[in-house]
Amino acid sequence: MTVTYVIDGARVTGLDRFWDVIGEAVNGTGGYFGRNLDALADCLHGGMGTPQDGDYVFEWRDHTASARALGHEETARQLRRSLERAHPSNRAALRHRLDEALLGRGPTLFEQIVEILRNDGPGTVRLV
Structure with missing residues (x-):
């Protein structure tokens, strides 16, 4: 069974807020999933809330708002x-x-984050 983590792009107003949003998406309220690009890649490799078998997807909703905020x-x-x-x-x-x-x-930061999610994560990022 594939687990889908939803990133609510409308809530991303800058990089600091992105870390809160992705942490919450993966690990619930107050959750951690990196606070810089290297830590994000580490979290993707080390579990940190994601399924150990790697069967998961990131669905980034309203990604255009995030792309602007992380431009x-x-x-x-x-x-x-x-x-x-x-x-x-x-x-x-x-x-x-x-x-x-x-x-x-x-x-941009948005492009760098998407690349990290695709290359270091499950490889599947749906931008919707």
Whole structure:
């Protein structure tokens, strides 16, 4: 039997809110399912509430609202935050990604999250 986790895209207003929404979708109220992109990938590999046999699907409803909320503007905001605490050897690469996001180019947070869900998760993400 396949388990479906529903992400309510209308509730995603930014990255911080996304972590709450996906945590709740997988593990119930107050649930955790990552607080950064690396942790999300780890959760997908390590169970963290998902079925151990990997028979599950993410259904992202109203994904267009999430795509807007996690678009280039939010991506740039998060990159600015990362730049402030980044190791000096990583700052040039982050600065380049920030410049691209400010110009509306490069992958958005939404695109990165969908890619992680598809590549590290069950491989099935339905965008509805």
